[in-house]
Amino acid sequence: MTGMAAGRKRKLTPYLFLAPHLLLFLIFFLIPMFYGIYASFTKWDLFGSPQWVGLENYLTIFTNKESTFYRQFWNGLKNTIIFVIICVPFQVLLPLIIAILLDKRPKGRNIFQGIFYMPTLFSITSVTLTWLFIFNRSLGLFNHMFGTDINWYGEQPWAWITIVVTTVWWGLGGNLIIYVAALAGIDRSIIEAASLDGASGLKKFWYITVPSIKFPLTYTIVVSIVAQFNIYGQPLILTGGGPSESTFVLLMYIRNLAFGTGKSVAGMASAMSTCLGVIIGVVSVVQLIMMRRQED
């Protein structure tokens, strides 16, 4: 009897430790999430009671080419995906290169690491405002220093470049410290052995470094992709979605529909965000599965 009770107690303890988080998660994530999914099947102005419309919102988004919401959803999704595709490689490669350089233990390594990490500590608003001033056409630092007259926010590809530069600069530190730590964990004797066998720098990197940091690498790719799908603040402040709505990302449309100047169109906004959530979910799950395969 006592043995069983002890066993049960042992089983219960971990859950007790998990309970506070699970409770908060339930209240602030799970319930709102399911309510959001429910709202996507309704017409709702946030104040009255939601009115059930079934799949209507989804049908509008997916099939009604005449509708503004169809145009907004697909344009927003397209722009979001473009951003993910151009931003994530920089977000992974640039910190990796810097991490490798730092790993060579140059003088002032810690200072450099601190400087690179610093932007991560600032809020998105202050970071974006900083770059907003740098890229200002007539009064900005960049055009002034290089004597150019580039219309950064109003023309492509400059508009995307400003957004990507801002994002990469802001998020550099997060991935950087993960890579620095991972590189420091590689057993030096393997590299030495490879050097003795005459392996070139590139070969050492490709056959030793990359496999050794495979797990952190995949993890940062997953996290970066998911984070960039949620892009919102940078285009909002830098370009306002322009030119020609070419940087108007999905979350901006969603936010405008739900909390815009007019009466809220929360049902449609929920439908769009549910779709975005599903996409992000699928992408993450696929990558997590790939990660697990690599482990085996």
Added chain:
Amino acid sequence: MRFKKLTALCLTAAMVASLVGCGGKGTSSTDTDTSDSGTTADVAEVADTGADTEEGEEAQPEVAPGKKGTIEFWTVFTGADGTSMQAMIDAYNATDPDYTVNHRAMEANDLYLKMPLAIQSGEDVPDVCINHVERVPLFEEQGFLVDYTDYLDGSAVSKDNYNPKAWSMTELDGGHYGIPLDVHSYVLYVNMDLYEKYGNGVLDDGVLTWDEVRSVADACVADEIIPIGMAWLRVKFLASYAQLGGTLSTDGTTPDFNNETAVKVLENWVDLSNSGYCQKEGDDSWQLFLAGKVMFCPEGIWMYNNVKEAGLNAKMFDYPVFDAGTKGNWTSSHQFVLPKNDSRDDEKTMAVLDFINFMGNNSLEWAKAGQSPAHVSIKDVAEFQDMPQAFVADENEELKIYSYKYYGYAVEALDKVLGEVLFGRMTPQEALDQAVQETKDQIEMSE
């Protein structure tokens, strides 16, 4: 076993959900409600206001209740105007009223979410709120507001004491739903030093026509001065469109601003832009104006403090016109509204009106914040007459206030296309058609 699986599932969901949630957090602080008095389309401004909110809310301690209690007063004044508002409220509370006033300032967008929620839940309903006049028709239709009519008789608040235009905009469905605090217009700022040099006396009659802008523009351009700044395009469109008699909706419901009048407004812009008479795309015309590089620059009267700080020799005039006979300035108004609340008795409501009346009679402080108070008493104050925005207080028909129920949808749709038109990526007709379609779709979805 099953429980374990369930927990595992929950945890996985938690991880995915928290990942999804990551990027969304913290972005709400960059909300842009450009309808707020303190903000323009300039995002730097918006961010400033955001920062002020926190200060504003922290800086307001609870006021000791009067003999009978407190009046909860919610406003949208989170910037420098919040300080002026608090000073006026302190002055009222110093008169030892039965009900002292407790001020809560919040971001306009927050107020427009919180107020209806409070009214619906019936808990912590404010006793009086500030709303932008464009918001009032929809809130009235949704049944959130109390009609002032019955209370006006027994109170010192009277129609005759207010700017007629600002008062009449909240006459809705046979009732009266707002008492104006101010009118704030979008006017023309002129750099007088540059005007001396290039202006050729076009403002001698006190009003600037678009043709006059063109007549003096080449001389400016030759010296790398920008003749006219074109930013915050939605109000520029609305001002010119109203001057020409345009409305967002003929029947008050269906948007139909994709008409010839609207096209005329936009073609004028395209012509100015193609001639090189406005700033280049990507430039902040207001910053350039403050730096002395723009001769004419339309902006809100509430931006005057910027001009003062920059030490610029600038004056305010009416917004440019097509024809010197029909002036028109886009205008909004902050209005006191009474949220519906069954637990507020008549006595307290009368106390609210007493407070509103006090605010009207003592509005010099509000004028100092750059606004033009709507109460007539301000016109007798010599200090106000010396202020650059004083001319707005005497205007009536010149003040173009939009009261379209779906104003919010329309202006957001316009925001997306007007810049495209100015810089030649969309034709006026295409742009207006898209904006009207978007407004229609949103209306349909919200009904």
